[in-house]
Amino acid sequence: MVTDNKKSGRRSGKARGRLLPLVFIGPHLILFSVFVLFPILYGLVISFTKWDLIGTPEWVGLANYKEILFNMESTYHKDFVAGLKNTVMFVALNVPVSILVPLGFALLLHIKAKGSKVFQSVYYLPTLFSISAVGIMWMQMLNKRFGLVSIFGIKKALTITNPWMWIMLIIMSVWWTMGTNMVIYQAALGGVSKDLYESAALDGASGFQKIRYIALPSIRFQLLYTLVITVAGSFNVYGQPLMLTQQGTGGAPKITVLIMTITNLAFGSGQSIAGMASAMAVILGVFILVVSLIQFRLTTKED
């Protein structure tokens, strides 16, 4: 009798134990399946259809992909290439600056000179603002008639003329996003053992040698991690050119990137071409994923 009780007690405990994890992870698992997993799969399916967001999607196989990638006459192909060009340009310009500038700041702040705490707070501040607010500030500040540039006698519309619009776009982007990478590097540098620096100093190492041979190798992992994240983030660029390079009141932005092409096709004025837009999104998405995976692969190989 006694043993029986014990047994059944243990058994019901086990059953409860099996269900218990579901109480903790279940709600998120449902949200994840519905709002992350399902849309990815659904997006893949849509990319093989002709669809206007309203009617029933019509299966067209690989037609969208063929049109975007290989039909040189198609406006979709032209829009895609134009958007891709600007997106790639942004990645190429933005990534090196978005790694080197915060790294420089982190190294300087690591010296812990007077005021470094306050300056650090200032450098980080812009990351807390929305791109719409940041874009407004920069666009007005760069106004040729009464903005900052007017005191230098620059009479050009800096946000819509080449090459200035690109330079300004990158400066604003770095200003806005740099803080995140900076605190990652700072945390990593803070974790480097002081003994390493001290023994290097005893050996007569210069400041640059300490950076080159101690600091940078010690934060190698963080450098590679931020590289992957920054590359992926830069391919997703959208808000900065949209807000900064607007032409006139309510006009289209001068620099169109791929995400704009995609959202315009799917949600712009006129008939929605959601199937085609989805195919573009999948191409971009897969491309970002592959680039990230290659970078991850290279980083893990090194270890």
Add this chain to the structure above:
Amino acid sequence: MRRRERVMKAMVSLWTGIVAIIWIVPVVWAFFTSFKTETEIKTKGFGFLPKEWTFENYINILGNTDNAPIIRWFGNSMVISVTVTVLAVILVSLTAYGYSRLDFKYRDTLFYMLMGISLFPNIINIIPLYQMMTWLKWVNTNMAMIVPGLGAVTNIFLVRQFSLSIPREFDEAAKIDGAGEFAVFFRIILPMLKPVLTVVALFSFTGSWNDFLWPTIVFNDVEKMPLTAGLKLLNGAYGGFQLGPILAAACIAIFPTFVLYLFAQKYFLQSMSLSSGIKG
């Protein structure tokens, strides 16, 4: 040697200080200019302090309840961001506890699968998500801003890492004393997760407050949209010719996160070490 070091530190101080001053110019300029009269902005050239302080830009923009109801936008954003923050903290702590302190079959495999799937870039999800919003009748509602983001995995990863660094002895001791799983969760682990959950809360709030792409897609009703989407409209409507009001609007938009930063700076700047479980 010591003198050289002192000189170098002073130079670093000077240099980083100058850069910091340059760094903050856009914000300071926007703030001061939002208190200038439109004539002063347009005729007096570039400058910082207003010659004549005026609230007319704020009165102008806050009084617009028609094509740019900024007070409504602000309210919408506040409701959305606060709700997201509360729900995210509850959900993330529960889920991270499950993936770090409970033992069940395929626990880690399942978690890595979630991580892997969420590596897919967001842009693939946007069009289908919009379609789902129309099915659910969530277009132009706060639900569209609140619910889908709760499926994200990044914050769970952070809290899970932190939780894994807490020794198992804590749970075991409590369980020997007869505490159930929920008691362990609420009384033992949750208090220890406080720093990393604070980071999650702050980033949930600012992330939601500043979200841009999704709200510009899922809202077209001017009355219902959050502030970021509203500012985009405003820039299109006023941007070319009326500077004062639009800069005032930008200042209003950055105010909440700025205040949050003043009080919780430490958590933002040390988020990396706090969330990796390295104390100090």
